[in-house]
Amino acid sequence: MADADSQMKDLKISETKKSKKDGAPKMAAKKPQQQKKKMEGAALIGIDVAKETDLGEWYQQVITKGQMISYYDVAGCYILEPASYAIWEGIKSFFDAKIKTLKVRNAYFPIFISKDNLEREKEHIEGFAAEVAWVTHGGKSKLEKEVAVRPTSETAMYPYFARKIQSHRDLPLKLNQWNNVVRWEFKHPMPFIRSREFLWQEGHTAHLTKEEAGAEVRQILDWYADVYQELLAVPVVKGQKTENEKFPGADYTTTIEGFIPATGRGIQAATSHCLGQHFSKMFNITVEDPTAKEAGKSEHVHVWQNSWGLTTRSIGVMILTHGDNRGLVIPPRVAEIQVIVIPVGVTAKMTAEAKADLYKKVEDITENLKSVGVRVETDYREGYSPGWKFNDWELKGIPLRIEFGPKDAEKGVVTTSRRDIEKKEDARGEVKVSEVQEAIPALLETIQKDMFVKADKEYRERRVQVTDWKDFVPTLNGKNAVLVPHCEGGKCEDEIKDMSARKEDGDSAAEDTKAPAMGAKSLCIPFEQPEGIKQGETKCINPNCKEFAKAWILFGRSY
The missing domain is CATH 3.30.110.30 (C-terminal domain of ProRS)
Structure with a gap:
């Protein structure tokens, strides 16, 4: 399950430096001509470098100004802000429901792995050796035996499998954990794509036969493709890794491969491995062969094992695929906020009664959308112009904006603006207020579909x-x-x-x-x-x- 690909220098994300004054991370200083103008005295917003000009700087600005990531004082580690964590929660909810149809059960194993266990499987650990973080001290005392912080959990879980599986009746054993792992990268860290600590799920299963294991491997891979294509609107290619690129210790590795058009580089999106009997032989996970028993013989066989994993790298792939020079573009199915409603046409000359009436209509529209499951918020912030608000929410990638003012009220419509369409005039439309409960969910699905079609077309062409x-x-x-x-x-x-x-x-x-x-x-x-x-x-x-x-x-x- 390792994402072991090398990172290129042309998309290097420079680490933030600590301020000597307060210890907080800060961005590298911009050239004077790159500095943005202050907008109405508020904090600077907007992306000041084009995606096609400097992808590394563009990405750094998009994920920080779009409030997906905040920097941390340990290099290569990042804070996932609520907007990005909500995407991970959506992925988790979708995938967790899928694997439970296979009777996979969630569990949790400790983050620490003994050195003896980790080094028990030579081929496996060699694939991670340079990335393993070791704990050498507990408080002020040096540990007699250092322990590893898990880079993956095969060697942590399989001694348990050996104890748990005593008979073919204990099979299949299917466990998954949603957890964090540490890969102490010394290359250039890149938020979501390559960090020293990241979130993932890792499934580990044991089966009686190779055929059972193989069927699960492909089913899991199909669901990984669904996560990317149905939720994140990101196209992938399903296939098998070559012997050179398969997971260390695996019989074979299946994969979904994404692509970042801005750099022309592929990216491993998720992997599902048939481990074969390699680990079961190493950890002595055996059962009595039921077919041999029926024939009057007594023979033990090693179980067939799988492991499969999907990480928060998926969020970075989504950002790099869809983001544009105005910021994030988030697919509706995973967006924390799908629709932002912004009152417009509010002027100093407007009476308090007229303003209250307008806001009441806005609130009714919002409640109607909530009643049909749309994740919607309303921006009533004072002291900011509608234009400033439009830019702010576009930067955050909210899929759909609804504007509603006195002129809209007279016509009985709301004005819509799609985030996924670059030309603003083409992005705009109208929906009758009486039809928002049907039309807006349908429009969100259209946005989702169109985002995938656009990305899929480009990947196929490349x-x-x-x-x-x-x-x-x-x-x-x-x-x-x-x-x-x-x-x-x-x-x-x-x-x-x-x-x-x-x-x-x-x-x-x-x-x-x-x-x-x-x-x-x-x-x-x-x-x-x-x-x-x-x-x-x-x-x-x-x-x-x-x-x-x-x-x-x-x-x-x-x-």
Whole structure:
């Protein structure tokens, strides 16, 4: 379940520095020409750098000014503000209901893992060794044996599995925990995408047969795809990791792979692993084979295990996919606030009675929306113009704005403005006040659908089939992922990664000076395979490889 991809320098998020005066984190100083004008004496709002100009700075501004993240005084750790945590709660509610249909039960295991247990499984721990945080002292006393802060919980949970599973009647055993883990990254941290502590769920299950385990692996992966596509409006590709990229200790790893068009980089979105019998042999998790018993024999078999995980990285992928130069754009299904209602046309000349009457109508509209399950708030703040409020809520990505003033009241309508449409004139519409209970929920669903369609179209256009090596690097440099015929060989993969990296000697891989330096890695072997590969005839994309291609594999620069 590790998100072990390298992080590129072209999207580095600089860590905030501590103020010597008060210890609070602060942003790096802006150039004078980048400073925003103060708006009506309020705190500065708005994004002052374009997404296409400086994605790293844009992202930092969007997540902080949009009130998704606050910085913390431990580097690489971040505060999830209510707006982002609400998204995680929505994901949790959706996915938790799904896994409970499989009779998965939630549990909690300690955050600390003994060194003996962690090091018991060599191949597994080698995949995390550089990221494990160790506790060496308790108070002032040095611990006799240091303990690890969990990077993942296989080695914490499987001794329990060995005790709990005594018979085939104890199978399947299906546990999940919603928790935090620590990966002590020394690369450039990036909120949501790569942090030293993050939230996730990790499911761990044990089965009698390989077939039962395999069916669950694919079902979980489908639900992960639903989280991204149905909730976050983010398209993904479902597939299997190559041997080079699978989870340490797994039999095989299935994955959903996202894509960030602004950088042209793939991103591992979630993974579902069939661990096979590797861990059950290590931790001696066995049962008596019921089929052997029926045949009059006595034979013990090792159980088949799975593990699967989804993290708060999903929120970062959503932000990078949909956000624009006005700030966040949040899909309605996960937005903490789906609709903001703003009274307009309130002037100093308006009588107290007229103002009260307008506000009463606004309140009625709000209550009608609440009655049909819309998450709606009303902005009555004094001292701010409607324009300032519009910008403020656009920055926070609220999917739909409703404006209501005296002119709207006369016409019996509300004015709507969709956050997902860039041109403001195209985003606006009208709905009859008498129809808001039906029309607004329908409009929110339209916004959700349109956001996915737009993102899916772009991802599809940026998955380019390439069959000639001379086109490989130029296509990558065009901010695309490439679907290529490949032999599935690990050494060949490594060679492609090296050949596609930008070199200092000015070779062909460096023809685009703005292209990232890292080489392309395999993202996945997509389950949906295009036609065109003839077994024993189609050559591998690597010109140095003498093997024939076995499948189309998606390669790309990656987080």
